[in-house]
Amino acid sequence: MSDPSDARAAAAALMPDVLDRLGDLVRIPSIAFPGFDPEPVHRMGQAVVDLFEAAGAEGVRLVDVPDGYPCVFADLPGPDGAPTVLLYAHYDVQPAPASQNWSTPPFEPVTKSDGRIYGRGAADDKSGLVIHYATLKLLGADRPCRVKILVEGEEETISHLEPFVEANPELFTADAFVIADIGPQSPGRPGLTTALRGDVACTVTVRTLANPVHSGEFGGAAPDALTAMIRILDTLHDENGDTVIPGVDSGRWDGAAMDEDVYRGGSAILPGVDYLGTGSLSDRIWAKPSVTVLGMDVPSTAEASNVLLNEVKAKLSMRIIPGSDGDGQLEALMAHLRAQRPWNCEVVVEKVKVGHPFAVDESHPAIVAAEDALREAYGAEVESIGSGASIPLVASLKKIAPDAAIVLWGAEDTAHARIHASDESVDPAEIERMIVAQTRFIQEFAGG
Structure with a gap:
Protein backbone atom coordinates (compact mmCIF):
# COMPACT_ATOMS: atom_id res chain seq x y z
CA MET A 1 0.00 0.00 0.00
CA SER A 2 2.81 2.39 -0.91
CA ASP A 3 0.53 4.41 -3.21
CA PRO A 4 -1.55 7.12 -1.47
CA SER A 5 -4.59 6.22 -3.59
CA ASP A 6 -4.42 2.65 -2.27
CA ALA A 7 -4.44 3.94 1.32
CA ARG A 8 -7.40 6.22 0.56
CA ALA A 9 -9.40 3.37 -1.00
CA ALA A 10 -8.61 1.01 1.89
CA ALA A 11 -9.55 3.63 4.48
CA ALA A 12 -12.84 4.39 2.73
CA ALA A 13 -13.75 0.69 2.63
CA LEU A 14 -13.00 0.34 6.34
CA MET A 15 -15.01 3.36 7.51
CA PRO A 16 -18.36 1.60 8.23
CA ASP A 17 -16.52 -0.74 10.62
CA VAL A 18 -14.57 2.18 12.13
CA LEU A 19 -17.71 4.19 12.83
CA ASP A 20 -19.54 1.21 14.32
CA ARG A 21 -16.64 0.69 16.70
CA LEU A 22 -16.50 4.39 17.55
CA GLY A 23 -20.19 4.29 18.48
CA ASP A 24 -19.63 1.32 20.78
CA LEU A 25 -16.81 3.15 22.55
CA VAL A 26 -18.83 6.36 22.99
CA ARG A 27 -21.55 4.38 24.78
CA ILE A 28 -19.17 3.59 27.64
CA PRO A 29 -19.12 6.51 30.15
CA SER A 30 -15.44 6.13 31.01
CA ILE A 31 -15.11 9.10 33.38
CA ALA A 32 -11.99 8.60 35.51
CA PHE A 33 -12.60 11.60 37.78
CA PRO A 34 -12.67 10.89 41.53
CA GLY A 35 -16.20 10.19 42.74
CA PHE A 36 -17.43 8.59 39.51
CA ASP A 37 -18.20 4.90 39.11
CA PRO A 38 -14.93 3.10 38.24
CA GLU A 39 -16.68 0.15 36.55
CA PRO A 40 -17.18 1.87 33.16
CA VAL A 41 -13.54 2.95 33.15
CA HIS A 42 -12.36 -0.63 33.65
CA ARG A 43 -14.89 -1.80 31.06
CA MET A 44 -13.51 0.74 28.62
CA GLY A 45 -9.95 -0.45 29.22
CA GLN A 46 -10.95 -3.99 28.25
CA ALA A 47 -12.86 -2.64 25.24
CA VAL A 48 -9.64 -1.02 24.02
CA VAL A 49 -7.78 -4.32 24.39
CA ASP A 50 -10.53 -5.99 22.35
CA LEU A 51 -10.38 -3.19 19.75
CA PHE A 52 -6.69 -3.65 19.03
CA GLU A 53 -6.92 -7.43 19.09
CA ALA A 54 -9.58 -7.07 16.40
CA ALA A 55 -7.07 -4.99 14.43
CA GLY A 56 -4.67 -7.93 14.46
CA ALA A 57 -2.37 -6.72 17.25
CA GLU A 58 -0.70 -9.46 19.25
CA GLY A 59 -0.06 -9.37 22.98
CA VAL A 60 -2.28 -6.42 23.79
CA ARG A 61 -2.70 -6.17 27.55
CA LEU A 62 -3.79 -4.03 30.45
CA VAL A 63 -0.86 -2.83 32.54
CA ASP A 64 -1.41 -1.69 36.11
CA VAL A 65 -0.39 1.91 36.78
CA PRO A 66 0.31 2.55 40.49
CA ASP A 67 -2.49 4.57 42.14
CA GLY A 68 -4.32 4.99 38.83
CA TYR A 69 -6.33 3.23 36.15
CA PRO A 70 -4.49 0.72 33.95
CA CYS A 71 -3.03 1.64 30.60
CA VAL A 72 -3.33 -0.50 27.48
CA PHE A 73 0.00 -1.57 26.01
CA ALA A 74 1.32 -3.65 23.13
CA ASP A 75 4.70 -4.06 21.46
CA LEU A 76 4.32 -5.26 17.88
CA PRO A 77 7.50 -6.46 16.14
CA GLY A 78 8.72 -5.13 12.82
CA PRO A 79 11.63 -5.76 10.46
CA ASP A 80 15.14 -5.77 11.90
CA GLY A 81 16.68 -2.33 11.82
CA ALA A 82 13.38 -0.53 11.28
CA PRO A 83 12.43 2.36 13.57
CA THR A 84 9.88 2.15 16.37
CA VAL A 85 6.69 4.22 16.36
CA LEU A 86 4.52 4.49 19.48
CA LEU A 87 0.82 5.28 18.99
CA TYR A 88 -0.79 7.10 21.95
CA ALA A 89 -4.38 7.96 22.81
CA HIS A 90 -6.52 7.95 25.96
CA TYR A 91 -9.72 6.08 26.77
CA ASP A 92 -11.12 8.23 29.58
CA VAL A 93 -13.46 11.16 28.95
CA GLN A 94 -14.67 14.36 30.55
CA PRO A 95 -17.90 14.33 32.59
CA ALA A 96 -21.09 15.44 30.85
CA PRO A 97 -23.19 17.03 33.61
CA ALA A 98 -26.80 18.03 33.05
CA SER A 99 -25.76 21.67 33.54
CA GLN A 100 -24.02 21.54 30.14
CA ASN A 101 -27.43 21.21 28.43
CA TRP A 102 -26.61 18.62 25.78
CA SER A 103 -29.11 18.48 22.91
CA THR A 104 -28.80 14.66 22.75
CA PRO A 105 -27.83 12.04 25.37
CA PRO A 106 -24.05 12.44 25.78
CA PHE A 107 -23.28 8.72 25.88
CA GLU A 108 -25.46 7.75 22.94
CA PRO A 109 -23.74 8.48 19.59
CA VAL A 110 -25.97 10.48 17.27
CA THR A 111 -25.26 11.42 13.65
CA LYS A 112 -26.93 14.75 12.87
CA SER A 113 -27.81 16.41 9.58
CA ASP A 114 -24.36 18.02 9.38
CA GLY A 115 -22.85 14.54 9.14
CA ARG A 116 -20.96 14.83 12.41
CA ILE A 117 -21.16 12.20 15.17
CA TYR A 118 -22.15 13.65 18.55
CA GLY A 119 -21.32 12.18 21.95
CA ARG A 120 -18.94 12.58 24.85
CA GLY A 121 -15.54 11.29 23.75
CA ALA A 122 -16.53 11.04 20.08
CA ALA A 123 -13.65 13.42 19.37
CA ASP A 124 -11.65 13.49 22.62
CA ASP A 125 -10.24 10.94 22.40
CA LYS A 126 -12.11 7.92 21.13
CA SER A 127 -11.56 9.21 17.61
CA GLY A 128 -7.84 8.71 18.29
CA LEU A 129 -8.50 5.11 19.30
CA VAL A 130 -10.28 4.23 16.07
CA ILE A 131 -7.65 6.06 13.99
CA HIS A 132 -5.03 3.80 15.58
CA TYR A 133 -7.27 0.76 15.08
CA ALA A 134 -7.70 1.47 11.39
CA THR A 135 -4.01 2.27 10.93
CA LEU A 136 -3.07 -1.17 12.25
CA LYS A 137 -5.70 -2.78 10.01
CA LEU A 138 -4.33 -1.03 6.94
CA LEU A 139 -0.70 -1.83 7.75
CA GLY A 140 -1.53 -5.49 8.27
CA ALA A 141 0.70 -8.17 9.74
CA ASP A 142 3.64 -7.13 7.55
CA ARG A 143 3.93 -3.71 9.16
CA PRO A 144 7.05 -1.84 8.02
CA CYS A 145 8.34 -0.99 11.49
CA ARG A 146 8.00 -1.90 15.14
CA VAL A 147 4.80 -0.39 16.55
CA LYS A 148 4.02 0.17 20.21
CA ILE A 149 0.57 1.04 21.54
CA LEU A 150 0.02 3.10 24.69
CA VAL A 151 -3.51 4.09 25.71
CA GLU A 152 -4.03 5.98 28.95
CA GLY A 153 -6.98 5.67 31.31
CA GLU A 154 -6.88 9.00 33.17
CA GLU A 155 -5.59 11.74 30.89
CA GLU A 156 -8.55 14.00 31.68
CA THR A 157 -7.93 13.96 35.42
CA ILE A 158 -4.75 13.86 37.51
CA SER A 159 -2.73 11.28 35.63
CA HIS A 160 -0.44 8.71 37.22
CA LEU A 161 1.00 7.59 33.89
CA GLU A 162 3.87 10.09 33.63
CA PRO A 163 5.90 8.75 36.59
CA PHE A 164 5.14 5.19 35.46
CA VAL A 165 6.51 5.89 31.98
CA GLU A 166 9.61 7.56 33.41
CA ALA A 167 10.19 4.59 35.75
CA ASN A 168 9.87 2.06 32.88
CA PRO A 169 11.61 3.64 29.89
CA GLU A 170 12.47 0.28 28.33
CA LEU A 171 8.75 -0.32 27.68
CA PHE A 172 7.97 3.01 26.06
CA THR A 173 11.04 4.27 24.19
CA ALA A 174 10.52 4.89 20.47
CA ASP A 175 11.89 6.87 17.54
CA ALA A 176 8.61 8.70 17.05
CA PHE A 177 5.59 9.17 19.30
CA VAL A 178 2.27 9.76 17.54
CA ILE A 179 -0.20 11.57 19.81
CA ALA A 180 -3.68 11.32 18.26
CA ASP A 181 -5.32 13.67 20.74
CA ILE A 182 -5.56 17.03 19.01
CA GLY A 183 -6.61 18.31 15.57
CA PRO A 184 -6.62 20.96 12.86
CA GLN A 185 -8.32 24.35 12.88
CA SER A 186 -11.22 23.02 10.80
CA PRO A 187 -12.07 19.82 8.87
CA GLY A 188 -10.30 19.39 5.57
CA ARG A 189 -7.55 21.81 6.58
CA PRO A 190 -4.41 19.83 7.51
CA GLY A 191 -2.68 21.02 10.64
CA LEU A 192 0.38 19.72 12.47
CA THR A 193 0.65 20.99 16.02
CA THR A 194 4.19 22.16 16.74
CA ALA A 195 3.77 23.71 20.21
CA LEU A 196 1.71 23.01 23.32
CA ARG A 197 1.19 25.34 26.22
CA VAL A 262 -12.81 29.44 13.34
CA TYR A 263 -11.86 30.73 16.76
CA ARG A 264 -14.97 32.85 17.26
CA GLY A 265 -17.24 30.00 16.23
CA GLY A 266 -15.42 27.38 18.28
CA SER A 267 -15.11 29.53 21.39
CA ALA A 268 -18.83 30.40 21.43
CA ILE A 269 -18.12 34.05 22.35
CA LEU A 270 -21.41 35.92 22.49
CA PRO A 271 -22.08 38.69 19.95
CA GLY A 272 -20.69 41.99 21.20
CA VAL A 273 -18.39 40.42 23.80
CA ASP A 274 -14.75 41.45 23.39
CA TYR A 275 -11.69 39.25 23.24
CA LEU A 276 -9.31 39.23 26.18
CA GLY A 277 -5.72 40.43 25.89
CA THR A 278 -3.49 42.14 23.39
CA GLY A 279 -1.35 41.02 20.46
CA SER A 280 -2.42 38.74 17.64
CA HIS A 356 5.13 21.15 31.15
CA PRO A 357 4.89 22.94 27.77
CA PHE A 358 6.41 21.54 24.60
CA ALA A 359 7.80 22.69 21.23
CA VAL A 360 8.44 20.40 18.23
CA ASP A 361 11.73 20.18 16.32
CA GLU A 362 10.30 20.65 12.84
CA SER A 363 13.53 19.47 11.17
CA HIS A 364 13.24 15.94 12.58
CA PRO A 365 12.79 13.32 9.80
CA ALA A 366 9.60 12.05 11.44
CA ILE A 367 8.07 15.54 11.39
CA VAL A 368 9.01 15.95 7.74
CA ALA A 369 7.41 12.56 7.02
CA ALA A 370 4.29 13.57 8.96
CA GLU A 371 3.93 16.77 6.94
CA ASP A 372 4.31 14.81 3.69
CA ALA A 373 1.68 12.31 4.84
CA LEU A 374 -0.79 15.06 5.74
CA ARG A 375 -0.21 16.74 2.39
CA GLU A 376 -0.95 13.44 0.59
CA ALA A 377 -4.05 12.67 2.66
CA TYR A 378 -5.63 16.12 2.41
CA GLY A 379 -4.34 17.34 -0.93
CA ALA A 380 -3.46 20.69 0.64
CA GLU A 381 -0.54 22.48 2.24
CA VAL A 382 0.02 21.80 5.94
CA GLU A 383 -0.37 24.50 8.59
CA SER A 384 2.08 24.62 11.48
CA ILE A 385 -0.23 25.47 14.37
CA GLY A 386 -0.04 25.73 18.12
CA SER A 387 -2.38 24.58 20.83
CA GLY A 388 -3.43 26.22 24.03
CA ALA A 389 -4.21 22.77 25.39
CA SER A 390 -1.75 20.58 27.28
CA ILE A 391 -0.79 16.90 27.03
CA PRO A 392 1.32 16.28 30.15
CA LEU A 393 2.66 12.90 29.00
CA VAL A 394 4.62 14.56 26.18
CA ALA A 395 7.25 15.87 28.62
CA SER A 396 7.75 12.37 30.06
CA LEU A 397 8.11 10.83 26.60
CA LYS A 398 10.77 13.38 25.68
CA LYS A 399 12.56 12.64 28.94
CA ILE A 400 12.89 8.91 28.17
CA ALA A 401 13.64 9.41 24.45
CA PRO A 402 15.10 12.90 23.96
CA ASP A 403 15.99 12.34 20.30
CA ALA A 404 12.54 11.07 19.33
CA ALA A 405 9.96 13.12 17.44
CA ILE A 406 6.52 13.98 18.80
CA VAL A 407 3.81 13.98 16.12
CA LEU A 408 0.73 15.83 17.38
CA TRP A 409 -2.42 15.45 15.30
CA GLY A 410 -5.90 13.95 15.21
CA ALA A 411 -9.55 14.58 14.34
CA GLU A 412 -10.46 17.07 17.10
CA ASP A 413 -11.00 20.20 14.99
CA THR A 414 -11.12 23.58 16.73
CA ALA A 415 -14.06 24.88 14.75
CA HIS A 416 -16.75 22.37 15.70
CA ALA A 417 -15.54 19.56 17.99
CA ARG A 418 -16.41 21.32 21.29
CA ILE A 419 -14.28 18.96 23.36
CA HIS A 420 -14.99 19.12 27.13
CA ALA A 421 -18.23 21.01 26.39
CA SER A 422 -21.80 20.12 25.47
CA ASP A 423 -22.51 18.52 22.10
CA GLU A 424 -18.96 17.30 21.52
CA SER A 425 -18.67 15.90 18.01
CA VAL A 426 -16.34 14.58 15.32
CA ASP A 427 -16.39 14.70 11.52
CA PRO A 428 -16.15 11.14 10.10
CA ALA A 429 -14.38 12.50 7.03
CA GLU A 430 -11.66 13.88 9.29
CA ILE A 431 -11.20 10.46 10.89
CA GLU A 432 -10.86 8.94 7.41
CA ARG A 433 -8.27 11.50 6.32
CA MET A 434 -6.28 10.94 9.50
CA ILE A 435 -6.29 7.17 8.97
CA VAL A 436 -4.73 7.74 5.56
CA ALA A 437 -2.23 10.26 6.91
CA GLN A 438 -1.15 8.08 9.81
CA THR A 439 -0.77 4.98 7.66
CA ARG A 440 1.26 6.86 5.07
CA PHE A 441 3.39 8.48 7.78
CA ILE A 442 4.42 5.11 9.22
CA GLN A 443 5.19 3.77 5.76
CA GLU A 444 7.26 6.81 4.79
CA PHE A 445 9.10 7.09 8.12
CA ALA A 446 9.90 3.38 8.15
CA GLY A 447 11.09 3.54 4.54
CA GLY A 448 13.27 6.56 5.25
Missing part, protein backbone atom coordinates in the same frame (compact mmCIF):
# COMPACT_ATOMS: atom_id res chain seq x y z
CA GLY A 198 1.78 23.75 29.61
CA ASP A 199 -0.82 23.61 32.36
CA VAL A 200 -0.04 24.33 36.01
CA ALA A 201 -2.64 24.40 38.75
CA CYS A 202 -3.03 25.34 42.41
CA THR A 203 -5.67 26.08 45.00
CA VAL A 204 -5.96 29.27 47.06
CA THR A 205 -7.89 29.39 50.33
CA VAL A 206 -8.88 32.70 51.92
CA ARG A 207 -9.93 32.95 55.59
CA THR A 208 -11.21 36.06 57.36
CA LEU A 209 -13.43 34.86 60.25
CA ALA A 210 -13.49 32.01 62.74
CA ASN A 211 -17.00 31.11 61.53
CA PRO A 212 -19.78 32.57 59.36
CA VAL A 213 -21.63 35.52 60.93
CA HIS A 214 -24.78 37.53 60.22
CA SER A 215 -24.17 40.02 57.39
CA GLY A 216 -26.57 42.56 58.90
CA GLU A 217 -25.12 42.56 62.39
CA PHE A 218 -21.46 42.44 61.39
CA GLY A 219 -21.22 43.49 57.71
CA GLY A 220 -19.39 46.74 57.06
CA ALA A 221 -16.48 46.09 59.40
CA ALA A 222 -15.96 42.32 59.48
CA PRO A 223 -14.38 41.23 56.15
CA ASP A 224 -16.15 38.65 54.02
CA ALA A 225 -13.89 35.88 52.65
CA LEU A 226 -15.60 35.86 49.25
CA THR A 227 -15.08 39.60 48.82
CA ALA A 228 -11.42 39.17 49.74
CA MET A 229 -11.12 36.32 47.22
CA ILE A 230 -12.63 38.47 44.47
CA ARG A 231 -10.05 41.19 45.13
CA ILE A 232 -7.22 38.65 44.97
CA LEU A 233 -8.42 37.08 41.72
CA ASP A 234 -8.83 40.52 40.16
CA THR A 235 -5.04 41.01 40.36
CA LEU A 236 -4.38 38.19 37.89
CA HIS A 237 -5.37 40.23 34.81
CA ASP A 238 -4.85 43.82 33.68
CA GLU A 239 -7.48 46.10 32.20
CA ASN A 240 -7.00 44.47 28.75
CA GLY A 241 -7.53 40.97 30.09
CA ASP A 242 -3.87 39.94 29.73
CA THR A 243 -2.54 37.63 32.43
CA VAL A 244 -0.02 39.80 34.30
CA ILE A 245 1.86 37.98 37.04
CA PRO A 246 5.48 38.85 37.95
CA GLY A 247 7.83 36.09 36.77
CA VAL A 248 5.32 34.49 34.37
CA ASP A 249 6.70 34.35 30.80
CA SER A 250 5.01 35.63 27.65
CA GLY A 251 5.91 35.29 23.96
CA ARG A 252 4.87 35.65 20.31
CA TRP A 253 3.66 33.09 17.76
CA ASP A 254 5.55 32.80 14.45
CA GLY A 255 3.70 29.91 12.75
CA ALA A 256 0.40 29.83 10.87
CA ALA A 257 -2.22 32.29 12.07
CA MET A 258 -5.27 31.31 14.07
CA ASP A 259 -8.31 31.77 11.84
CA GLU A 260 -10.52 34.31 13.61
CA ASP A 261 -13.76 32.93 12.17
CA LEU A 281 -5.07 36.12 18.23
CA SER A 282 -2.40 33.44 17.75
CA ASP A 283 -0.20 35.11 20.36
CA ARG A 284 -3.01 35.13 22.89
CA ILE A 285 -3.97 31.47 22.64
CA TRP A 286 -0.66 29.80 21.71
CA ALA A 287 2.20 31.99 22.98
CA LYS A 288 0.96 33.95 26.00
CA PRO A 289 -0.02 32.78 29.49
CA SER A 290 -3.66 32.45 30.47
CA VAL A 291 -4.95 31.97 34.01
CA THR A 292 -8.47 30.67 34.67
CA VAL A 293 -10.53 30.18 37.83
CA LEU A 294 -11.80 26.62 37.37
CA GLY A 295 -14.01 26.45 40.42
CA MET A 296 -14.80 27.95 43.79
CA ASP A 297 -16.29 26.56 47.00
CA VAL A 298 -19.09 29.03 47.78
CA PRO A 299 -22.83 28.70 48.38
CA SER A 300 -25.01 28.59 45.28
CA THR A 301 -27.61 31.30 44.82
CA ALA A 302 -30.26 28.79 45.88
CA GLU A 303 -28.36 28.12 49.12
CA ALA A 304 -27.32 31.72 49.81
CA SER A 305 -28.21 33.28 53.15
CA ASN A 306 -27.44 36.54 54.94
CA VAL A 307 -23.99 35.65 56.21
CA LEU A 308 -20.42 36.76 55.81
CA LEU A 309 -18.36 33.77 54.69
CA ASN A 310 -15.44 32.80 56.88
CA GLU A 311 -13.55 30.74 54.27
CA VAL A 312 -13.53 30.42 50.48
CA LYS A 313 -11.38 28.11 48.34
CA ALA A 314 -10.72 28.42 44.59
CA LYS A 315 -8.88 26.24 42.08
CA LEU A 316 -6.81 27.99 39.42
CA SER A 317 -5.27 26.71 36.20
CA MET A 318 -2.63 28.63 34.25
CA ARG A 319 -1.58 27.79 30.71
CA ILE A 320 2.11 28.55 30.25
CA ILE A 321 4.03 29.21 27.08
CA PRO A 322 6.26 26.79 25.13
CA GLY A 323 9.85 27.06 26.29
CA SER A 324 9.02 28.05 29.86
CA ASP A 325 9.75 26.03 33.00
CA GLY A 326 6.57 24.57 34.48
CA ASP A 327 7.78 24.41 38.07
CA GLY A 328 9.09 27.98 37.99
CA GLN A 329 5.91 29.32 36.39
CA LEU A 330 3.71 27.66 39.01
CA GLU A 331 5.87 29.04 41.81
CA ALA A 332 5.53 32.55 40.33
CA LEU A 333 1.74 32.19 40.33
CA MET A 334 1.67 30.84 43.88
CA ALA A 335 4.03 33.55 45.16
CA HIS A 336 1.82 36.22 43.63
CA LEU A 337 -1.29 34.78 45.27
CA ARG A 338 0.41 34.55 48.68
CA ALA A 339 1.38 38.21 48.44
CA GLN A 340 -2.24 39.32 48.01
CA ARG A 341 -3.74 39.82 51.48
CA PRO A 342 -6.60 42.32 51.43
CA TRP A 343 -7.45 43.40 55.00
CA ASN A 344 -4.63 41.10 56.23
CA CYS A 345 -6.73 38.02 55.52
CA GLU A 346 -5.18 34.57 55.76
CA VAL A 347 -4.14 33.18 52.39
CA VAL A 348 -3.05 29.55 51.88
CA VAL A 349 -1.84 28.43 48.44
CA GLU A 350 -1.22 24.77 47.57
CA LYS A 351 0.19 23.09 44.47
CA VAL A 352 -2.09 20.78 42.46
CA LYS A 353 -0.04 19.82 39.39
CA VAL A 354 2.58 20.81 36.83
CA GLY A 355 2.12 20.00 33.15
